[in-house]
Structures are given as C-alpha cells and as structure tokens.
Amino acid sequence: MKNIIAIVGRPNVGKSTLFNRLTSSNEAIVHDSSGVTRDRNYGEGEWTGKKFFLIDTGGFVPHSDDKFEEAIRAQVKMAIEEADKILFVVDSKLGLHPLDKEVANMLRKYANDKQIILCSNKIDDIKQENLVADFYSLGLGEPFPISAISGRNSGDLLDIVCKDIEEDDTDTDERIKFAVIGRPNAGKSSIVNALLNEERNIVTDIPGTTRDTIDSVVKYHNEDIVLIDTAGLRKKTKISEDVEFYSTVRTYKAIQRCDVAILVIDVSIIIENLETSSDYKLATFKLDKQDTVIIEEVYKYKKGLLVVINKWDLIEKDSNTAKIIEQKIKEHLQSYDFLKFIFISAKTKQRIHKILEDGRKIYELRNSEIKTSELNEKLLPEIQKSPPASLRGKEIKINYITQVKTSPPVFAFFTNDDKGVQPNYKKFLERKIRSFWDFDGVPISLIFKKKN
Secondary structure (H helix, E strand, O other): OOOEEEEEOOOOOOHHHHHHHHHOOOOOOOOOOOOOOOOOEEEEEEEOOEEEEEEEOOOOOOOOOOHHHHHHHHHHHHHHHHOOEEEEEEEOOOOOOHHHHHHHHHHHOOOOOOEEEEEEEOOOOHHHHHHHHHHHHHOOOOOEEOEOOOOEOHHHHHHHHOOOOOOOOOOOOOOEEEEEEEOOOOOHHHHHHHHHOOOOOOOOOOOOOOOOOEEEEEEEOOEEEEEEEOOOOOOHHHOOOHHHHHHHHHHHHHHHHOOEEEEEEEHHHHHHHOOOOOOHHHOOOOOOHHHHHHHHHHHHOOOEEEEEEEOHHHOOOOOOHHHHHHHHHHHHOOOOOOOEEEEOEOOOOEOOHHHHHHHHHHHHHHOOOOOHHHHHHHHHHHHHHOOOOOEOOEOOOEEEEEEEEOOOOEEEEEEOOOOOOOHHHHHHHHHHHHHHOOOOOOOOEEEEEEOO
C-alpha cells in the first residue's frame, strides 16, 4: 500500500499549510518566516475511507553551511527515501525560483520509483491558473494548481494521492500479531529474543538501537504468533537522529498492524516516579508521559493491550509491590481501567512465557462474542435498578442490547434517545459489562441507537 507521503520544497512555499489541510489539523506551525519547520511533522490523513501517513519537512536549501539547513537537508532526504509518494510544493505567485530547480534535480532520480506530484500552490482562483506555466520546465509533469490556505482543489489532490491506496488497510497476514512497543531501552528486543530463545534482534544499552520494525515468528501451542519488535518511542525534543523520526512512524504503523500491543515498561522508571517514601502505598505517582501516549494510541485503534513491567529482578520488593504498582498506574490512568499487567525479567526469563499466554488470551477476548440473550439477561436488570438520568424532563429508556462487532468488541444499546445518554452513564455501562464478562486488556466500544 503506497500510503506514506512526504511534502517537500524550498522554504516558505506553504508545505506546512498543506500538511495541516490534508491532515485536517493544526499540528504544523505556520509562519511567514522561512525555516520554521526544522523537524519533521507527521500525521494521519483519511480520504474516502483510505488512510495515509503524511510527513511535513523543512525547507530544502542546498549547499548551505548553516547547521540548521544542513540538518534539514538530511531530514528531507530521509523523508524522500521513506515515502511512497512525494508532494513537491512550489509558490505560484512568486514564480519559478532557482531553489525549485535544485529540489527538482534532487527529486528526478526518484521519479522511476516514486510518484511525484508537482503542487503549484497559492492558486486561489481559476484566473490565476496561468501562473503554473513556469513550472513545466522542471520536467516533473503537469503542475497541479492548489491553494493550501483555502483548500481549493485539495479534494482532487487527495483523489490522486489515494488512488492506489487500498480502502481496507487490513494486513492480509491472518496470523496473530503482537507489537512489542515502549520507550527506548525498556527491554523490548531482549524480550523478543527471550521468547524466540535466540539472539534474533540486536540488543545494546544504547537507546534507539532498533530503528525499524522487525517481524519474527514464535510457535505457541503449534500456532504461529508474529512478534513485531519496534523502535523505542521518545519525546520529540530528544529525537536527535534523523532516522529516529521515521522509526516513530513505523512504530505507530506497527500498532495499527497488530492485534495485541505489548507495552514494555522499565520498572526502575516506575520506581523513580514514585515519590521517595518508605511506603509505596503513600507515594504519589505519575506514569511517564511517553508510556501514557502509547496507551492512548493503542486505545485509539482499539487494540488489545498487555502492560509488561520488565527488569523485575533489579528492584527490592515484597509480596505486595506488584499489586501496589498496578494500583498506582490504574489510579493514574482512570480512563483505561481495562489494563492487564504482568511483571517479568527478560534477563532471567522470569515469567517470560506469560507474555504469550496472556497476549493470546487478550486476543481471544478481543474476538469473543457475547450472546444477545445473555447481554440482556445480565444488563437490563442493572439498568432498571440504576437508569440513566432524565434529560430536560424526558425519561431515557434502554430497551435492548446486542453485540454488533468483534475485534474490537462493540456493543449497541437501543434507546428512545441516542443522544441523551451521558458520558458518566456510558462508563457505568462499560463497568457493568466488564464485571460480568472478562475483557481484561481489551478496549470495548459502546454505541447508542434510537429505537422507540
């Protein structure tokens, strides 16, 4: 699927504005000054059911000795190598610029392998379309007139971008897939190696050793399970190597590919984040921001999630330590009360087998289906005992429940007012579902349909 698109061009031609337009976001900083985009921004876009990754790059300035511009050049080239398609943006109002020719010369060597779309930006109306004529001389095909700021012709551009992207972005490999994710140096590759019982992936004490996703296959009860080892995710401010940005893109794509995400957390980081106290029960706690972001991303795509607390052999503990840590994390992440935890040591292989066992269980639960009769038998009496609050004097009734989807599980509640059920009551219903049926490690969705 050709779904990684890089936006390139000289400084201040409107690349970031186009990025924001195509991703329907304001993630990229837009300013009149050149050189604002120094690092790469990436985001997701969707058009007619087709999803793609978009990479915004800094302005390309060849032959400059400026350290920032030198770094940007390296980043732009990395983006081009990574991308399946390239949006080459030029400024129609200012006309052909010598730097446009330099960018075109660089892109021309990729023309046989990658689709290059020449975007003639800042064409705000049809009367200005004659301005694109200058850019034919770049030799990269017909310039496509757009206005990133107004959105003019952006739909047509997206039609071209998404032409050969499959509408269903599902991996054709039907084997169970576990994505091993987490911060750098948490022990992800060591875990994969321990599960494979071989040195399949490079393991060092240097954060960021794994720069690409690596698929391995392990046998579990005569069943193939694909392990996707990924690069460690770190704060954007610490992404100093060009390649690490693209590793992050691949990590997020691995989350989308997988059935169950295996989030690996270094227990020493957790201990550090517990305030100094003789009793962990009394300590306040905040999970590292990057681990929280990963959990949010997994939840967004409704993947199964197993939280693996690694390096358990390195800390002093008693019989209650694991329970306290689990409780502290759940208190911190109240919105994600479905989390399932295991405590392991990749080094000693303590409980390492539990990763496959519990991951496989989460996969089964994610694909499980509850009978409609059972749902109504269990939930309707609970709803009658604690009905939803009335809205503007109108009584809200829930008459019927059924599961409409698996992988991930989706439950439909038929009601006389599908807009009136409040978030706190939806949470109440989710807790009730989880109290009757085991969905540990599995995000579930509730939808409400109007039926009088």
